[in-house]
Amino acid sequence: MANPIVSRAELAVGGRPMSVKGVVQKTSMLLGLSAISGLGFFFYALMAGLSSGFIYMASIGSMFAGVVVAFLIMFKPHMAKTLAVPYALLEGIFLGGISLIFMQMYPSVPLTALCATFVTAAVMLGLYRSGIVKVNDKFRSIMMSAIFAIMILYLVQWGFVLFGSSLPFLFDGGMVAIGFSLFVVVIASFSLLLDFDNIERGVAAGVSEDYEWVFSVGLLATLVWMYIEFLRLLSYLQD
Template sequence: MANPIVSRAELAVGANPMTVKGVVQKTSILLGLSAITGLGFFFYALAAGLSRGFITIAAFGSMFAAFGLAIFITFKPQKAKTLAVPYALLEGVFLGGISLFFMRMYPSVPVTALCATFVTAAVMLGMYRSGVIKVTEKFRSIMMSAIFAIMILYLVQWGFIAFGSSLPFLFDGGMIAIGFSLFVVVIASFSLLLDFDNVERGVAMGISEDYEWLFSIGILATLVWMYIEFMRLLSYLQD
């Protein structure tokens, strides 16, 4: 399993095995909850005139809380069924806040990024189903290395931000930053192929349907990552 949320999980075979349909249904539920929460927070913040500082705290507080839940679920996959809805709601608040942040600087970016995310997801699904790109063990290994390298860079960047600085070149909006952002968008997009393959492997192994929530959380996390990276890339290009 390649999604970090799924990769360390010890999954159990059950009497009622998971199905692709079940994962799709649960992913749709989580996406719907995130969208409703995100739009609700977005329009409430606009209507109430919430300060930029409050929105930032709410958005990034939710992001770190969601990240904490994801880490917990990674080591306690049996809790995914219970924590899936709270995770989706936290992601929704984060998405609403970060979308408002980008919209105030670049009004067209959030909608464009949302369209790009779902179009890319559809293309990735088509490529996976048609076998244009096959998820081999080598492909999986390369993707995992790239994903963890990006995660480490982001953690280092957050450390720099905490001290009022930033990693040179990678996040300054210049040509190197655009190239790096485009690379991350590609990696995030290809991560969906791993998510699709994870689901098929889970179905083939007869994993219990309770873990459908785990795979749905993984897909939601990938889509959120894609959306954020598309917004970052588009904002760089507008600059």
């Protein structure tokens, strides 16, 4: 289970079992809440004429608050039912703010990134359901190594940013940065296959339906990651 939110959670078996339909319904609800809060913040910031600095700080603040909530869900999965909605709202604010910042620089990028995210998600679901891509132990091992390597690079990048710098080549918009961003988009996209497989494994194991929220939050996190990576890649291509 490469998705950290799911892989770290200890899911209980018993009671009424979870279902794929239940996860789909909860994921749809969380996506709807994220869209509402994201669009709300987007248009409020636009109409109120908020400064880019304030929008950026609000977005980053929401992102870190969302990370804290995700860690709580990770280590306290029984709290997912309570924390899923706040997590979705925080992610929405983060996405709304970041999308507005990108739109001010590259007007067509946010909508293109959004379409690319959902089209890619549909393609990944089709690949998974058709069995063209098999989620086996080797696939999981490769994906987990790639995801954790990317996470470490991003943590190092944040450290550089705090000191007003950046990792050489990987985030400067050049050809190496475009290649790296494309690689991360591919890894984020294939992470959806792991999410789909995790859900099927949870259903097969008879995990309690209360933990459908954990899988839904995991799916939302992957989709948010995909969208952000598409934003980054498309902005590099615009430059």
